[in-house]
Each structure stands twice: as structure tokens, then as C-alpha cells.
Amino acid sequence: MGTWSIWHWLVVLAIVVLIFGTRKLRNLGGDLGGAIKNFKGAMKEGESESPDKPASPPVDKKPDA
Numbered sequence: 664m665g666t667w668s669i670w671h672w673l674v675v676l677a678i679v680v681l682i683f684g685t686r687k688l689r690n691l692g693g694d695l696g697g698a699i700k701n702f703k704g705a706m707k708e709g710e711s712e713s714p715d716k717p718a719s720p721p722v723d724k725k726p727d728a
Contacts, residue, residue, distance in 0.1 A: 680688065 683691075
């Protein structure tokens with residue numbers, strides 16, 4: 664772990680809890696979990712679409728004569 668021991672991380676965690684409080688941290692965790700769940704759902708939704716459909720139709724450009 665390098666120069667950081669478990670005691671350093673416990674002190675940092677205690678300071679964060681004192682500053683933000685457990686309610687805000689719990690809400691933050693729930694929001695983060697919901698965002699990850701929505702992201703995974705969107706990724707699955709994107710994979711289920713037909714891959715042989717082109718994103719946009721090809722455009723034929725005719726030279727100006």
C-alpha cells in the first residue's frame with residue numbers, strides 16, 4: 664500500500680463522515696448506484712438494436728457540371 668496504511672484511510676473516512684454526514688453519503692451512494700444501473704440498461708438497449716441498420720442513409724453527391 665505504499666506509505667498509506669489502513670489507519671490513514673480510517674482517519675480520512677472519519678473526517679469525510681464528519682464533514683458530510685452519513686445521510687448525504689448514503690444519498691450519494693444511492694444516486695451513484697442508480698446512475699450505474701441506468702447506464703448499464705442503456706448499453707444493453709443499444710446492443711439489442713439491429714446492427715445491420717445503417718445509422719444514416721448514404722448520400723450520393725453529384726458533381727456540379
